[in-house]
Amino acid sequence: MTASSSSIESGAYVHPSALCESDSIGDGTRIWAYAHIMPGAVIGRDCNICDQVFVEGGARIGARVTVKNQVMVWDGVTVEDDAFLGPGMIFTNDLHPRSARLPEVADRYRRTENWLVPTTVGRGASIGAGAVVLCGVTIGPYAMIGAGAVVIANVPAHGLFVGHPAKAIGWVCGCGTRLDSALCCPTCGQRHTCRDDRLELA
Amino acid sequence: MTASSSSIESGAYVHPSALCESDSIGDGTRIWAYAHIMPGAVIGRDCNICDQVFVEGGARIGARVTVKNQVMVWDGVTVEDDAFLGPGMIFTNDLHPRSARLPEVADRYRRTENWLVPTTVGRGASIGAGAVVLCGVTIGPYAMIGAGAVVIANVPAHGLFVGHPAKAIGWVCGCGTRLDSALCCPTCGQRHTCRDDRLELA
Amino acid sequence: MTASSSSIESGAYVHPSALCESDSIGDGTRIWAYAHIMPGAVIGRDCNICDQVFVEGGARIGARVTVKNQVMVWDGVTVEDDAFLGPGMIFTNDLHPRSARLPEVADRYRRTENWLVPTTVGRGASIGAGAVVLCGVTIGPYAMIGAGAVVIANVPAHGLFVGHPAKAIGWVCGCGTRLDSALCCPTCGQRHTCRDDRLELA
Numbered sequence: 001m002t003a004s005s006s007s008i009e010s011g012a013y014v015h016p017s018a019l020c021e022s023d024s025i026g027d028g029t030r031i032w033a034y035a036h037i038m039p040g041a042v043i044g045r046d047c048n049i050c051d052q053v054f055v056e057g058g059a060r061i062g063a064r065v066t067v068k069n070q071v072m073v074w075d076g077v078t079v080e081d082d083a084f085l086g087p088g089m090i091f092t093n094d095l096h097p098r099s100a101r102l103p104e105v106a107d108r109y110r111r112t113e114n115w116l117v118p119t120t121v122g123r124g125a126s127i128g129a130g131a132v133v134l135c136g137v138t139i140g141p142y143a144m145i146g147a148g149a150v151v152i153a154n155v156p157a158h159g160l161f162v163g164h165p166a167k168a169i170g171w172v173c174g175c176g177t178r179l180d181s182a183l184c185c186p187t188c189g190q191r192h193t194c195r196d197d198r199l200e201l202a
Numbered sequence: 203m204t205a206s207s208s209s210i211e212s213g214a215y216v217h218p219s220a221l222c223e224s225d226s227i228g229d230g231t232r233i234w235a236y237a238h239i240m241p242g243a244v245i246g247r248d249c250n251i252c253d254q255v256f257v258e259g260g261a262r263i264g265a266r267v268t269v270k271n272q273v274m275v276w277d278g279v280t281v282e283d284d285a286f287l288g289p290g291m292i293f294t295n296d297l298h299p300r301s302a303r304l305p306e307v308a309d310r311y312r313r314t315e316n317w318l319v320p321t322t323v324g325r326g327a328s329i330g331a332g333a334v335v336l337c338g339v340t341i342g343p344y345a346m347i348g349a350g351a352v353v354i355a356n357v358p359a360h361g362l363f364v365g366h367p368a369k370a371i372g373w374v375c376g377c378g379t380r381l382d383s384a385l386c387c388p389t390c391g392q393r394h395t396c397r398d399d400r401l402e403l404a
Numbered sequence: 405m406t407a408s409s410s411s412i413e414s415g416a417y418v419h420p421s422a423l424c425e426s427d428s429i430g431d432g433t434r435i436w437a438y439a440h441i442m443p444g445a446v447i448g449r450d451c452n453i454c455d456q457v458f459v460e461g462g463a464r465i466g467a468r469v470t471v472k473n474q475v476m477v478w479d480g481v482t483v484e485d486d487a488f489l490g491p492g493m494i495f496t497n498d499l500h501p502r503s504a505r506l507p508e509v510a511d512r513y514r515r516t517e518n519w520l521v522p523t524t525v526g527r528g529a530s531i532g533a534g535a536v537v538l539c540g541v542t543i544g545p546y547a548m549i550g551a552g553a554v555v556i557a558n559v560p561a562h563g564l565f566v567g568h569p570a571k572a573i574g575w576v577c578g579c580g581t582r583l584d585s586a587l588c589c590p591t592c593g594q595r596h597t598c599r600d601d602r603l604e605l606a
Contacts, residue, residue, distance in 0.1 A: 064505040096378040101266040132350035148536035148554035150350035176500040298580040301470040334552035352552035
């Protein structure tokens with residue numbers, strides 16, 4: 001494919017093979033090959049939106065977020081600053097989907113509020129490659145979801161969740177390292193305390 | 203990317219960035235960005251074929267089907283009317299694949315009937331985001347497969363299956379709502395009966 | 405989309421909608437629609453690189469490999485000759501990823517050796533559709549990974565692994581058939597012996 005044109009919007013870079021139909025892309029954000037940003041999508045500054053990513057109108061992505069290849073961010077999904085969405089991870093926004101032209105559900109799909117269920121990924125959280133996140137879930141700040149995990153319930157801040165369904169196996173530091181049994185980070189030395197199943201900086 | 207041309211066939215809409223090489227696309231069907239429909243693929247009317255979908259020659263898709271982003275529909279897969287294929291769900295058509303140019307399997311891949319195993323998704327069924335469906339399986343009408351499930355055996359009509367491997371956890375109505383213990387739908391009121399592990403309208 | 409140009413390099417075929425930025429593609433290799441091969445990627449001869457595949461600089465793919473649609477092959481991943489990478493299977497190359505612009509990890513992402521963890525897929529191995537392979541893993545020659553499996557540890561040569569996490573359930577022949585309890589292949593008759601949990605041709 002020849003690079004025949006490039007849409008540069010407000011200091012963002014858009015690869016010539018990508019389609020960017022939103023005018024709400026922050027400065028310094030890069031949108032790579034075959035990505036498709038729909039009208040009404042909001043993306044903050046200094047994000048890296050990799051190949052084949054799809055961002056739907058109504059989706060909100062903060063600043064400095066990394067969205068790896070093939071991730072689809074639907075209407076109803078909010079991704080806060082500095083989050084990492086691993087390659088091929090999957091969001092949903094409907095808890096019991098049907099084809100909208102099926103007669104039995106024509107009424108349901110007439111109004112968005114009948115079916116749309118929101119999802120939030122907190123600041124600095126990481127979602128592993130190929131993970132699936134059911135809608136209605138909130139993933140807390142700095143949480144880490146293992147590759148291939150299927151998340152069906154809320155994940156607390158700094159929580160490390162893996163498996164199908166995803167379950168807690170520990171805690172991670174803001175820097176991404178798993179905390180030791182004293183809730184100290186072996187990499188950066190940050191100490192934490194846990195009260196009422198919530199992790200806080202010590 | 204500049205929209206340099208658009209193939210409109212028999213009343214279907216094809217996005218300028220998509221590739222539609224089939225002449226069997228029903229009226230009213232929409233094919234979105236970066237989708238690729240191969241020669242010999244058959245798609246019925248009023249379908250919604252979303253971004254980056256791939257439909258191979260030999261695949262058959264009925265009418266009013268929703269095929270969400272990135273779904274790949276292979277030769278050997280039949281999707282009946284009104285079905286919903288969630289984003290990133292994955293079909294297969296070979297139970298023990300090898301690279302076809304490996305000397306040990308050159309004979310096997312010489313004839314399609316040596317390796318191709320068909321799969322059917324019944325009318326009105328829904329397959330959740332990121333689910334994997336092994337070939338040889340029949341998913342019954344109005345069944346619902348949870349997001350991220352791995353389906354390795356047949357699913358009965360109206361069956362609700364989740365997990366890895368996917369197991370039955372209940373029944374769903376044609377409208378998509380989970381039935382209560384009396385097999386009545388809390389949303390639309392439809393009653394059902396179960397005999398010999400098969401669900402029928404009451 | 406009109407086919408406006410085609411990059412043919414050293415006897416390889418590149419679909420007009422694909423982007424091939426590497427000059428290390430072997431003769432006879434075919435690269436299909438919307439695929440993206442980055443500068444510095446190395447691909448051997450007679451490979452089949454299907455639609456929407458992404459191969460990053462630093463990735464190495466041998467000869468006669470089949471890379472099905474949507475597979476992403478990252479820096480740090482080596483795929484040996486004759487392997488099969490099923491549709492939508494996912495590699496990783498970082499065990500605890502964060503968005504690289506998060507202040508807490510700025511140092512870590514300054515040098516590749518701080519975070520890149522390699523993965524190897526052995527000669528003639530097969531990875532099923534939608535499987536997830538954690539980095540740091542070696543998948544032995546002729547192994548077979550089931551569709552949807554999540555591989556978190558090494559897989560021996562000829563091993564048949566399925567599930568989440570993936571576990572051994574048997575052995576497969578070079579031709580792809582599961583071996584019987586006498587370690588003989590019902591399809592091609594090849595006999596094997598097992599010593600110290602390693603399979604060898606008899």
